[in-house]
């Protein structure tokens with residue numbers, strides 16, 4: 001949509017009451033833009049955006065992206081989708097609908113108003129990767145019929161839709177493949193590994209290691225991630241991605257548990273539980289494209305990011 005009155009952009013963030021979305025909104029508002037946050041509050045909470053109440057540049061819409069949405073905006077960040085395995089497996093059909101129907105509606109909206117649209121895709125499109133580290137050229141190793149498929153295949157289909165709207169309608173699209181990201185405002189019951197371990201360590205509960213803890217992940221702090229998403233939206237119109245965003249420093253889950261115990265000075269013991277089905281064994285982004293295309297790389301190391309997340313949970317759990 002042409003900017004009629006001034007140079008600030010009107011930006012829609014779906015999933016804006018969630019962990020990543022709420023940080024992204026803070027950043028966009030700090031850059032002087034107007035933001036519409038659309039969220040059905042499935043895993044997100046008003047608490048994540050309550051500090052924005054009364055800000056005239058901010059508007060909250062309780063809305064499910066599987067239904068059409070008619071607003072006038074310059075840019076769309078499509079983040080709506082539960083991201084934690086326990087939540088996306090709670091109602092797997094709804095998870096696929098959110099990714100697929102949500103993408104169609106946001107692409108239809110972008111087509112009507114002529115806006116740019118960015119998709120929050122995921123490293124899960126690589127499945128249990130046979131290539132390490134993962135580059136954007138790798139097509140992935142995904143089980144289409146397992147318990148994680150509603151999320152993985154939903155996100156893969158969303159990417160397909162983005163590229164078909166780009167080919168068919170010349171939409172300006174950006175696809176970010178986000179690797180494991182953590183930080184303040186993750187829900188204490190989110191279920192993902194960093195929040196689980198920190199909450200367990202702070203409450204003296206056993207640290208739940210799935211499998212033997214030898215599987216790896218590469219953890220990116222949220223401030224680095226939202227900077228990357230913002231920069232990706234601002235790349236040249238011809239640039240579509242997909243682009244990996246994540247921190248290439250790889251840790252085993254056991255190493256993560258040890259870091260959390262040490263940084264919280266916790267007396268929690270480790271407990272070993274069965275590994276969930278189809279749990280990827282390793283994951284590390286190749287971020288060469290993000291670095292060459294937009295000079296992006298993460299700046300926050302794991303200990304600093306964990307300390308900031310730990311202080312958030314300490315306050316939250318009081």
Ligand code: NAD
Pocket residue numbers: 014015016017018019020021038039040041042043044045063064065066078079080081082083084098102120121122123177178179180181182
């Ligand atoms: P989150 O669960 O905190 O946020 C997701 C938000 O989407 C929530 O606020 C939720 O209420 C909302 N939502 C879910 N279904 C919706 C629907 N049908 N309509 C409207 N809103 C809906 O998770 P997050 O970590 O902030 O993830 C945000 C996005 O980034 C997701 O699309 C996720 O797949 C993607 N992503 C995140 C990570 C990560 O490590 N955090 C990694 C890869 C991809």
Ligand code: UDP
Pocket residue numbers: 067068069070071104105106107108109110111112113
């Ligand atoms: N859509 C939307 N907001 C808009 C425009 C479209 O939610 O401002 C939805 C619309 O309901 C449709 C989808 O986006 O289901 C895809 O729109 P598109 O124009 O690509 O396809 P069509 O309307 O022809 O199915």
Ligand code: UDP
Pocket residue numbers: 084085180191192193194196197208209210211215217253275276279280
């Ligand atoms: N995990 C774990 N204990 C937990 C939660 C997760 O050992 O309490 C493991 C999980 O099996 C996986 C890794 O940590 O190997 C990351 O899990 P998460 O759910 O955070 O993200 P994803 O599997 O989607 O990368």
